[in-house]
Amino acid sequence: MAVLHYKKYEELTIETAIAYAKQHQLIDEHGLVQAEEIGDGNLNYVFRIQDNVGNRIILKQALPYAKVIGASWPLTLHRAVIEANTLQKHGEFVPHLVPKVFKSDAELAITVMEDLSHLTIARQGLVAGENYPLLAKDLAEYLAKTSFGTSVFGLHPFEKKKLQAEFSNPELCKITEELIFTDPYNDSETNNFEEGLTEAVQMIWANEVLKLEVAKIKYSFLTEAESLLHGDLHTGSVFVSANETKVIDPEFAFYGPIGFDVGQVIANFLFQYITRTGEAKQFIREQIKTVWNDFEKNFAQLWQTKDETGYATIPGYYEATIAKIFKDSLGFAGTELIRRTIGLAHVIDLDSIEDEQVRITKKLHTLAAGEQLILQRSTITTIEQLLYIVEELQ
Ligand code: SR1
Numbered sequence: 380m381a382v383l384h385y386k387k388y389e390e391l392t393i394e395t396a397i398a399y400a401k402q403h404q405l406i407d408e409h410g411l412v413q414a415e416e417i418g419d420g421n422l423n424y425v426f427r428i429q430d431n432v433g434n435r436i437i438l439k440q441a442l443p444y445a446k447v448i449g450a451s452w453p454l455t456l457h458r459a460v461i462e463a464n465t466l467q468k469h470g471e472f473v474p475h476l477v478p479k480v481f482k483s484d485a486e487l488a489i490t491v492m493e494d495l496s497h498l499t500i501a502r503q504g505l506v507a508g509e510n511y512p513l514l515a516k517d518l519a520e521y522l523a524k525t526s527f528g529t530s531v532f533g534l535h536p537f538e539k540k541k542l543q544a545e546f547s548n549p550e551l552c553k554i555t556e557e558l559i560f561t562d563p564y565n566d567s568e569t570n571n572f573e574e575g576l577t578e579a580v581q582m583i584w585a586n587e588v589l590k591l592e593v594a595k596i597k598y599s600f601l602t603e604a605e606s607l608l609h610g611d612l613h614t615g616s617v618f619v620s621a622n623e624t625k626v627i628d629p630e631f632a633f634y635g636p637i638g639f640d641v642g643q644v645i646a647n648f649l650f651q652y653i654t655r656t657g658e659a660k661q662f663i664r665e666q667i668k669t670v671w672n673d674f675e676k677n678f679a680q681l682w683q684t685k686d687e688t689g690y691a692t693i694p695g696y697y698e699a700t701i702a703k704i705f706k707d708s709l710g711f712a713g714t715e716l717i718r719r720t721i722g723l724a725h726v727i728d729l730d731s732i733e734d735e736q737v738r739i740t741k742k743l744h745t746l747a748a749g750e751q752l753i754l755q756r757s758t759i760t761t762i763e764q765l766l767y768i769v770e771e772l773q
């Protein structure tokens with residue numbers, strides 16, 4: 380057996396990951412073990428390890444660079460601590476919707492957690508045509524309970540400020556600031572789009588009205604420390620089955636505007652809404668309505684029952700707050716639609732469409748929807764209106 384004597388960070392191999400798990404009694408020390416590296420994300424190693432007496436764990440290690448780019452893009456290891464602490468903090472509000480954390484090791488940037496491999500990554504399942512009846516409802520509950528519970532509406536301001544400092548995550552936020560709010564609107568090297576989109580992309584780069592609105596949305600992301608967000612809540616960050624949902628991977632967590640997480644969820648359902656047809660499309664339509672309506676229902680209930688700071692007693696404040704979150708969500712959803720189509724990090728919902736003509740048409744639809752959500756975010760007031768606008772752009 381490989382023996383670990385780490386004093387400082389070192390990248391794990393399958394052998395040393397097993398050795399680590401044994402040393403820390405996370406699996407049976409003497410039994411037979413199976414392990415594989417299953418990470419398919421952009422940033423980390425993910426080892427699934429199981430022994431022959433029924434223990435199964437996930438051992439995730441942050442790399443000191445972005446795996447998707449290579450060593451030329453260094454990245455803080457502290458994100459592993461942010462991830463483990465966020466899973467635990469969010470777990471206080473929605474224990475059934477996040478994986479259990481067994482161990483967090485800041486030195487080696489390791490988080491050991493519950494193995495969820497009986498579930499499917501939501502994006503993969505959705506792209507394969509699956510429908511998950513609980514997904515939208517569960518995500519709405521996660522969004523409402525984590526955002527309310529970590530905001531000044533649900534926490535004493537001292538506690539909120541303490542958490543805000545603890546979850547400072549500037550390097551990961553910088554990735555979002557550049558990849559979502561800056562690069563897609565400029566001729567940046569990180570952009571990645573196919574030739575058939577060139578004209579549309581150049582129109583985005585030349586659209587000063589759009590760029591002004593994106594600048595305002597970016598400012599909100601940079602400055603509005605409302606709640607402890609997941610920070611990267613796309614459908615690749617969710618494990619799901621017909622009767623279970625688990626939100627994973629909150630390494631981008633930070634204190635930001637509530638609408639950022641909500642908007643990312645809506646946008647990632649919109650990729651499915653735009654790419655599906657017929658009944659399957661209608662199913663997603665209902666899921667998108669559920670995301671917003673259940674988010675609002677949960678948030679309103681918390682507002683009425685768990686108000687920490689007295690805002691619930693001020694007539695009109697709830698309405699103003701929820702309207703702001705809705706408007707922010709539309710703006711953030713719009714920027715997510717655009718960046719996933721022409722920026723660095725794409726989605727298989729679009730890229731896996733084999734027919735080039737269909738793929739380009741869907742991507743143009745996504746770009747148009749993104750633009751309209753950004754530009755009309757102050758005048759769209761209901762989720763049905765949003766869906767109508769997206770549909771009309773077809
Ligand atoms: C270099 S990281 C690229 C993207 O992957 C992550 O999941 C985030 O979405 C980030 O924007």
Ligand code: MG
Nearest residue numbers: 420611616628
């Ligand atoms: Mg991730």
